Amino acid sequence: xxxxxxxxxxxxxxxxxxxxxxxxxxxxxxxxxxxxxxxxxxxxxxxxxxxxxxxxxxxxxxxxxxxxxxxxxxxxxxxxxxxxxxxxxxxxxxxxxxxxxxxxxxxxxxxxxxxxxxxxxxxxxxxxxxxxxxxxxxxxxxxxxxxxxxxxxxxxxxxxxxxxxxxxxxxxxxxxxxxxxxxxxxxxxxxxxxxxxxxxxxxxxxxxxxxxxxxxxx
Numbered sequence: 001x002x003x004x005x006x007x008x009x010x011x012x013x014x015x016x017x018x019x020x021x022x023x024x025x026x027x028x029x030x031x032x033x034x035x036x037x038x039x040x041x042x043x044x045x046x047x048x049x050x051x052x053x054x055x056x057x058x059x060x061x062x063x064x065x066x067x068x069x070x071x072x073x074x075x076x077x078x079x080x081x082x083x084x085x086x087x088x089x090x091x092x093x094x095x096x097x098x099x100x101x102x103x104x105x106x107x108x109x110x111x112x113x114x115x116x117x118x119x120x121x122x123x124x125x126x127x128x129x130x131x132x133x134x135x136x137x138x139x140x141x142x143x144x145x146x147x148x149x150x151x152x153x154x155x156x157x158x159x160x161x162x163x164x165x166x167x168x169x170x171x172x173x174x175x176x177x178x179x180x181x182x183x184x185x186x187x188x189x190x191x192x193x194x195x196x197x198x199x200x201x202x203x204x205x206x207x208x209x210x211x212x213x214x215x216x217x218x
Contacts, residue, residue: 015104015196018181022091022188025213031188032089032215039085039216050212052098052203063153063200072200074103074172076193078216079151080127082134083142087217088191088198092183096210098203099180101173105148105195108172116168123162125155138165147194173199183210 022028025047032038038046058064063072078084090100109117120138127149128134135158140147149155150169157163180201181189191198 015192017190019188023186032217035087036217048214071202074197074199075151076149079149080154084149085216089215091188092212094210099182099201101178101199101201103178103197119161119165123165124158125162126158127155
């Protein structure tokens with residue numbers, strides 16, 4: 001079955017889209033290839049399988065090690081890449097009452113005061129992986145396009161403006177009401193990673209065994 005658009009995120013531009021008819025890995029790969037170029041991970045995988053795990057079983061310095069089976073704060077993926085990936089393409093296998101939270105960067109920036117926007121522009125961070133750290137800003141441009149990156153697990157404030165920004169960004173989840181995407185069988189989610197913050201919602205089922213399949217797309 002060819003994926004069909006069900007819903008478009010209602011915000012400035014198209015920040016995310018929900019598709020029906022994505023029942024298999026082949027459907028997910030076909031959808032990702034229609035969005036752009038799927039990126040192969042360093043492990044050789046194109047499709048990454050993610051399941052909730054407890055903190056003691058997680059790799060250090062990851063959301064799982066920090067938050068375990070709980071919710072994850074709003075962030076963008078691959079903020080540790082010099083140029084973050086453009087899109088995330090995902091689906092869930094198995095029953096899950098855990099939503100994926102979504103929040104438009106445009107809405108975030110539009111809510112800030114003039115002074116806070118100035119902080120966002122002036123903030124300098126260090127990011128990257130071990131042995132390949134680099135300095136960066138929240139707002140970036142690449143090939144005449146602009147984007148936004150933020151991941152509290154890999155980005156470390158490098159000046160006072162960034163420290164002040166981190167305090168502001170840490171309040172996003174409590175100060176705003178993100179859109180909650182509840183997964184249904186055969187649905188897939190395409191997130192514009194340069195323009196959308198996403199996070200993992202709360203599940204009432206501690207024994208949840210759902211698998212989230214994710215593809216990075218350039």
